[in-house]
Amino acid sequence: MRDLAYLTRLHREPSPLLLELEQHGLREGIPIVDRAAGRFLSVLVHCMQANRIMELGTAYGYSTLWMALALPPAGRIWSIDPDMERTEIAVSYFRRAGVEERIEIINQPALEVLEWFPQRNLDIVFIDALKHQYEDYLEAVIPLLKRSGIVVVDNLLWSGRAAETPSASDDESTKAIRAFNKAFLNHPDLDATIVPIGDGIGIGARVD
Secondary structure: OOOHHHHHHOOOOOOHHHHHHHHHHHHHHHOOOHHHHHHHHHHHHHOOOOEEEEEEEEOHHHHHHHHHHOOOOOEEEEEEEEOOOHHHHHHHHHHHHHHHHEEEOOOOOOOHHHHHHHOOOOOEEEEEEOHHHHHHHHHHHHHHEEEEEEEOOOOOOHHHHOOOOOOOOOOOHHHHHHHHHHHHOOOOOOOEEOOOOOOOOEEEOOOO
16 A cells, blocks of 8 residues: 555646546546556557557546547547447547547447457457456457557456455356456467556457
8 A cells, every 4th residue: 555655646647637537437436447547558558659449338438538648649549338328428528638539439338349340450459348248358359459459458356356265155247357367368369467557457468
């Protein structure tokens, strides 16, 4: 905890709009990534100069905005979330940030979209949607990545529950995260690791 407090003090604060969106999500109980995870996504987009990004799970657009603000001039994000009320709020923030034209919201269940999604050679896919579908998402998005493209996955520590001794009382999301972590780290098409940023971030590079 001391290390975390130190790093929080050391980093400069996000932009006022990101701070406003962060507080909006927290106030209304809408799942958003940890601020450290948002910074991590921003760094990845900058260092890769990522032009083509897919996101599974928009919610209020907090992680989307972190990535959009780091996009190069020709960059584009396709963000998939069936909840239109939440994504309308997200779009209002994108508009205020001046990045609305770079982001396409697709209001359908992710697995349905991935069956027909026409884009290939994606630089980054970020997964932060239904936990019990994580393994299905992974298998669907790997073919969409360019070679050396990366898949990034949130919530792999699941507030510490993933690391606990398995129990019959574990909820389905916890079981799904544990199963996903094993599949992710041993996937033959990825060089993957999980790092303790935020609630646990998985990052895997396509190597096939």
